[in-house]
Amino acid sequence: MALRIIVILAALMGVTGSPTTTVRPETSSVDTAAHPNSIPETAEETGQNEVFSEEEGAEDVMATGELNPNHYPAQRAAKVVQHYLTTRYGSPYRLFGLQRVHSGNAEDVGDSGRKYQLEIAVHEIISNTTQKCSAEVFFPHGQKQESPQVQASCEELLNISTKAQEEALYQQYKMNQTLISAQNLPDSHGHIEPDTKPLWHLGIVASSFIMLKESNENTLYNMAQVANITQLATENDQLKFDCHTLLHDMVSQVNTHNYELLDALENGRKSKLFP
Amino acid sequence: MENYNYTKYHPMDEIYRWMEDVERANPELVSSTIYGYTYERRNITLLKLGQNNTAGREKKVIWMDCGIHAREWIAPAFCQWFVKEIVNSYKTNEKLEQMLQNLDIYVTPVINVDGYIFTWTNNSNRLWRKSRSQSLPNSTCYGVDLNRNFKANWGTIGVSFDSCENTYCGESAGSEPEAQAVMDFVGAMVNQTLCFLTIHSAGQLILLPYGHPEISAPNYNELVSVDPNSGSSRDWARLIGIPFSYTFELRDKGKFGHLLPENQIQLACEEAYVGALSIITYVHEKAFNNSIVSNSAATTVKHFTLASGIAMMIWSTIMAVFVATGFI
Numbered sequence: 001m002a003l004r005i006i007v008i009l010a011a012l013m014g015v016t017g018s019p020t021t022t023v024r025p026e027t028s029s030v031d032t033a034a035h036p037n038s039i040p041e042t043a044e045e046t047g048q049n050e051v052f053s054e055e056e057g058a059e060d061v062m063a064t065g066e067l068n069p070n071h072y073p074a075q076r077a078a079k080v081v082q083h084y085l086t087t088r089y090g091s092p093y094r095l096f097g098l099q100r101v102h103s104g105n106a107e108d109v110g111d112s113g114r115k116y117q118l119e120i121a122v123h124e125i126i127s128n129t130t131q132k133c134s135a136e137v138f139f140p141h142g143q144k145q146e147s148p149q150v151q152a153s154c155e156e157l158l159n160i161s162t163k164a165q166e167e168a169l170y171q172q173y174k175m176n177q178t179l180i181s182a183q184n185l186p187d188s189h190g191h192i193e194p195d196t197k198p199l200w201h202l203g204i205v206a207s208s209f210i211m212l213k214e215s216n217e218n219t220l221y222n223m224a225q226v227a228n229i230t231q232l233a234t235e236n237d238q239l240k241f242d243c244h245t246l247l248h249d250m251v252s253q254v255n256t257h258n259y260e261l262l263d264a265l266e267n268g269r270k271s272k273l274f275p
Numbered sequence: 276m277e278n279y280n281y282t283k284y285h286p287m288d289e290i291y292r293w294m295e296d297v298e299r300a301n302p303e304l305v306s307s308t309i310y311g312y313t314y315e316r317r318n319i320t321l322l323k324l325g326q327n328n329t330a331g332r333e334k335k336v337i338w339m340d341c342g343i344h345a346r347e348w349i350a351p352a353f354c355q356w357f358v359k360e361i362v363n364s365y366k367t368n369e370k371l372e373q374m375l376q377n378l379d380i381y382v383t384p385v386i387n388v389d390g391y392i393f394t395w396t397n398n399s400n401r402l403w404r405k406s407r408s409q410s411l412p413n414s415t416c417y418g419v420d421l422n423r424n425f426k427a428n429w430g431t432i433g434v435s436f437d438s439c440e441n442t443y444c445g446e447s448a449g450s451e452p453e454a455q456a457v458m459d460f461v462g463a464m465v466n467q468t469l470c471f472l473t474i475h476s477a478g479q480l481i482l483l484p485y486g487h488p489e490i491s492a493p494n495y496n497e498l499v500s501v502d503p504n505s506g507s508s509r510d511w512a513r514l515i516g517i518p519f520s521y522t523f524e525l526r527d528k529g530k531f532g533h534l535l536p537e538n539q540i541q542l543a544c545e546e547a548y549v550g551a552l553s554i555i556t557y558v559h560e561k562a563f564n565n566s567i568v569s570n571s572a573a574t575t576v577k578h579f580t581l582a583s584g585i586a587m588m589i590w591s592t593i594m595a596v597f598v599a600t601g602f603i
Contacts, residue, residue: 079529097530125530188394188401189284190536222529224402246402248532250478253420253441255402 067104067116073217074104076251077116080215081135084150085122085157086208092169092198093162095205099123099130113140114217126201127160139217147213169198173239179231186225199229199241206260207245220250227257281356282540284348287317287392290384293355294322301362303327304375311456314408317388319456324361325379332377335562336468337555338461338517340383343421343453343508344404345390346533347476349525349543354384354474356544357551374559378469386453387421402533404441406451414438419445422473424454425511432505444506457508462515469558470519471512472551477532478524481550482509519558523547 067074075098082098090096099121106116116137123130133154140146173180185200186192192200203226211221224246232240241262246255279293298305304324311319328334341354361380365371385391389407393400405418416439423434429448430436437443449455461468512520526535526543535543 098528184398186531186534186536188398188534190531190534190539220529222532224532225534248402250529253404255441 064106064108064114067106069101069104072220073106074101074116074118076215076217076220077104077106077137077139078118078120078135079220079222080137080148080212081118081120081133081150081152082122083208083212083215083221084135084152085133085154086205087212089157090201090205090208091162091166092201092205093126093165094158094160095125095201097123097125102132109138111141113138113142115139122154122157124157124160126162129160131155131157145214145216148215150212170239173231174237176231179233181228181230182226183228184225185229200226202241202262203229203243203245206243206262207247207258210258210260211247218251222248222250224248224255232261279355279359281352281359281544283537284352284540285355286395287385287388290351290355291318291320294320294384297322297358297362304362304365305358310460311452313387313389313453314406314451315389317392319383319386319388319453321381321383322358323379323381324358324375326365326372326375328376330376333467334377334379335559336464337378337380337470337472337558338468338512339380339472339474339551340386340457340508341474342383342385342387342391343473344475345387345394345406346402346404347525348394348533349476349535349540350474351385351391352540353523353525353544353547354382356540357548358382358384360548370556374556377563378555378559380555383457386457388453390418405443406453408445408451410438410446410450416443419443419451420506421451421454422475422508423506424449424451425506425508426458427506427511427514429506434505448506454508458511461512461517465515465517468512468517469562470521470554471509471517472521472523472554473508473512474523474525474547476525476535477527477529479526479528480522480524482522482524483520519554521554523550 063071063073069075078098078101082096085096102119102121104116104118106114109115116139118133118135118137120133120135121130122133131154133152135150135152138149140148180199182193182196182199185196185203204223207223211223215221226243226245228242228244230242232242234240239262243258243260243262245258245260247258248255279296285293294307298307304326306323307320308323309318309320313319325334339354339357341350344350361371361375365375387406390403390405393407394403403418405420407417408419409417410419419438420434420442423429423442423444426448430444433442434444435442445451445454449458461471507522509520509522525547526539531539
């Protein structure tokens with residue numbers, strides 16, 4: 001599937017003003033996933049209806065109630081939170097990975113869908129810091145595939161300011177005589193040239209909008225590669241990129257080609273438009 | 276063999292050459308066998324690691340294969356790493372030497388040779404997963420997902436019957452020469468086979484077939500299938516009666532995915548080696564010393580772990596599992 005979206009990123013400009021995050025007090029949740037259990041729980045003991053393997057298809061019976069945080073239902077829902085956080089707070093200098101799911105709970109919401117409540121640890125990749133987040137993910141069930149809805153509150157997501165770096169990057173690209181372009185990030189050997197890393201990060205942020213939109217309870221999306229990212233000329237202060245990424249769904253093992261136009265504006269406003 | 280760089284990815288011709296070198300340099304430990312041919316008529320080769328059994332007891336078998344899926348480059352890298360570790364340590368490690376007198380460890384560095392070679396041809400082929408067979412003459416698409424082609428509830432869950440899809444299971448169970456080669460070879464020694472390990476990426480998981488109690492390992496999550504999977508080698512092994520059958524999913528969890536940087540090869544291999552060796556040690560102790568006594572077994576683990584803390588945790592967990600569940 002090829003989708004064109006126009007993404008306006010505040011990323012390159014830095015965010016003006018303080019974002020809306022909720023500061024939660026530290027919870028002392030039992031970290032069930034930190035170390036191997038001395039006696040493992042059976043499926044019956046956890047009250048979980050079913051567990052999943054990577055290779056099972058989309059017809060899994062859905063787990064409800066308390067979830068095993070290491071198993072797929074909780075992990076897939078938590079991955080959606082990762083994509084959500086990246087779309088809201090991501091930039092070439094701020095990216096999130098799912099570190100761990102501490103706990104999870106799922107319940108049906110009538111016929112309209114299923115709601116997951118999660119306590120997770122999120123890893124900010126560039127500063128190498130970990131944050132705890134509480135999140136709720138609602139997967140609507142309907143004839144047409146609809147995007148999940150996410151609410152998340154984390155400790156201090158924007159603690160480390162990336163504004164200066166983002167500004168510097170913007171200036172660098174703006175002042176460049178030539179339009180920047182890169183392919184195969186990472187390459188076949190997993191390598192990324194240091195000066196193309198911000199472009200790889202841009203690709204991840206942009207892909208997260210699509211991955212968020214396309215996720216459901218039977219997907220686990222990651223961006224596999226930026227196949228091509230090319231800067232386009234603009235007549236105003238915008239930076240514009242044409243971006244071709246490969247998305248990978250761990251469940252179906254399908255690689256999806258994703259085409260996007262990225263725009264970056266100066267006023268720090270972040271929004272996205274669909275054609 | 277001393278100059279071989281185990282922290283880089285190697286193309287297939289270098290891996291073939293490496294296998295010859297390892298065998299030539301360690302004749303008392305290593306022997307190679309070609310046990311099948313790929314669709315494009317390439318050798319499917321394994322290295323058997325084992326020593327002469329002075330007591331004359333029948334040797335038991337450990338099976339390890341890597342590279343069923345072409346793009347999972349870290350898996351063949353791990354098989355090579357594993358062989359290197361065994362070769363480099365068995366002479367100074369009494370326990371390991373004893374195990375190699377009782378066990379033969381069969382390691383196939385690359386099963387899906389055609390697919391692996393294809394991923395090296397150019398950038399756009401790097402993420403190829405399947406084999407390179409063409410089942411129907413007029414089909415425009417190539418390849419079968421070899422890990423859906425085994426005789427284990429073939430063609431039921433998690434597969435596609437579209438030859439263009441990444442999980443295409445083939446025309447019939449065992450239709451693919453690569454899968455059939457494994458089933459024939461391992462099938463012939465099923466009664467001696469204690470353990471079947473199949474190495475993949477990515478996900479950092481240990482996957483257990485249905486019916487298995489859970490085990491845990493640091494850096495890894497474990498998952499248990501409720502139903503036998505469709506066509507996977509791991510579940511085929513379980514179904515024919517091999518008691519310990521695991522899929523290792525190596526690094527990472529999505530940041531790089533299958534395109535794992537070479538500077539992570541060492542870490543990925545070290546953590547997987549600890550896990551694999553712990554399992555092998557466990558099945559050895561169970562089969563030969565018939566003891567699941569904590570103290571003595573735990574002591575032996577210390578001898579040859581790279582990161583003994585981690586191995587101890589795996590070891591005690593595995594033992595607790597099997598003691599608690601009374602698993603055979």
